[in-house]
Amino acid sequence: MTKIESWGRLSTPAHTLVTLSSVTNAPDIIANTRGPSLPYGNGRSYGDSCLNPSGTLWETRALDRLISFSSESGLLTCEPGVLLADIQRLLIPRGWTLPVTPGTQLITVGGAIANDVHGKNHHRHGSFCDHVTTLELARTDGKRLTCSKEHNTDWFAATAGGLGLTGVILSATIQLKTACGPWLTTESIPYHSLDEFFFLSDESESEWEHTVSWIDCTSQRGVRGIFMRGNPSPRRDIPEERPQKLSLPFIPPMSLVNRFSLPLFNSIYFHQQSKRTGIQIQHYKPFFYPLDSIKHWNRAYGRRGFYQYQSVVPRKHREDATAEMLNEIKRSGQGSMLAVLKTFGARQPPGLMSFPMEGVTLALDFPNRNTTTLKLFERLDAIIRAAHGRIYPAKDARMPRELFELGYPNLQKFQNFRDPGISSSLSRRLTGS
Ligand SMILES: Cc1cc2nc3c(=O)[nH]c(=O)nc-3n(C[C@H](O)[C@H](O)[C@H](O)COP(=O)(O)OP(=O)(O)OC[C@H]3O[C@@H](n4cnc5c(N)ncnc54)[C@H](O)[C@@H]3O)c2cc1C
Secondary structure (H helix, E strand, C coil): CEECCCCCCCCCCEEEEEECCCCCCHHHHHHHCCCCEEEECCCCCCCCCCCCCCCEEEECCCCCCEEEECCCCCEEEECCCCEHHHHHHHHHHHCEECCCCCCCCCCEHHHHHHCCCCCCCHHHHCCHHHHEEEEEEECCCCCEEEEECCCCHHHHHHHCCCCCCCCEEEEEEEECEECCCCEEEEEEEEECCHHHHHHHHHHHCCCCCEEEEEECCCCCCCCCEEEEEEEECCCCCCCCCCCCCEECCCCCCCCCCCCCHHHHHHHHHHHHHHHCCEEEEEEHHHHHCHHHHEECHHHHHCCCCEEEEEEEEEHHHHHHHHHHHHHHHHHHCCCCCCEEEEEECCCCCCCCCCCCCCEEEEEEEEECCCHHHHHHHHHHHHHHHHCCCEECHHHCCCCCHHHHHHHCCCHHHHHCCCCCCECCHHHHHHHCC
16 A cells, blocks of 8 residues: 555555556456546645545556647647656647647646536637547446547546546546747736726636636735736747756655745735736746745645645626635735636536636635634635535545535436445545445
8 A cells, every 4th residue: 555645745644556558458458447446647736636545446547548639730648657847848849739738738638627627718719629529438347438429428527627526537538729839928917906806807808718816815805916917928039948947856744835935925926926027028937926936835835735725706706706715814824825816717628527717716725724624615615505506526535425516516427426345535425426
């Protein structure tokens, strides 16, 4: 048994690891594994959706081959363990990019599909699975299914955002988007109220492909943050790759993020960023993946680890619900500098269990202070429940089952596509199996 932790480092349960290293052998291995098992990508999910304590994890990182690529159509077929970072690194210089990419590129294609991940351009390009044209699924009964928006469409919809519970994805075909080069034209604008944030978001949707904002969850002077927007730049030169230098080499005994360091950091960050407003040409990495430059940054929260609470509320409740949540968080003195507020557009989700809905999403890290933190989450849950919102399973380690059922109205339908040989800590907690 090997101890495995997810990105939030809340626990390190023991697992039996089974490495899948060839798509030819993988279906037999999957069919012959005994007991509850779960596909595992790169462990970048914060909570327990990628954990299966005392059970088996099928490691997929070694399934990392690019199978085919057409430089005419931009169709890429690859194995599920390929990292988004590798696709970006290899194909941006050839004029193609992933159309949707989350806040880290250190995730696998399998993980991106299983959580139907979103980026900063949901209003323009939806979520990851909107661009997956076909996927191959291996089930524990030995069956293999090819699913697309034309064939086995219901299996496709169940697997997009299906939390790895419908089978193991063995390959995927993704429609990439043309790219001039690795640069973006970006603009940062400080904002001083939620009204201003929503005005900037709405106003930017037609002209800007990417929008996101950092929000100061500690400010005693009302709401403030930095709104960032970006568009692909025509600049084409490819800078030399620089090796990653920054790292947090040890786990501090207690969180470096606390009620003393947090307001100080936020205030310095807000004032520094407020001076850097205006248009810039920026490489895609610091714009899309600012945290990837610090290896093991998740250790900063100390031995007890941390939670991320990411919710979305529908557009009609966006002002009130966001204000209420921010007030609760501020009153609690918890939270962290990693706080993101952004809007999602009006789009039909590709998956039965896709997280995004038209509205606003707030994502915040919280150092684990046990019941103090969990009590705050109960108060935030009440706001989400009243606003008919939902919580993102990719980030979750504790949402109540009833809130999951309310937030995901297709859950019953989804359950029909579950693979009975697969379960996770999250699925047992939220569905009983
Ligand atoms: C710094 C940071 C920023 C992030 N920003 C965003 C963001 O902006 N938007 C967003 O949507 N998410 C974001 N995330 C969350 C992350 O994108 C998702 O949790 C993603 O699913 C992690 O992928 P992974 O490869 O690490 O998979 P894991 O975390 O290992 O697994 C995730 C799920 O995928 C399943 N899975 C993995 N491989 C397969 C396979 N081959 N077949 C079937 N199922 C499989 C697992 O069973 C599990 O349910 C962020 C995470 C971090 C750490």
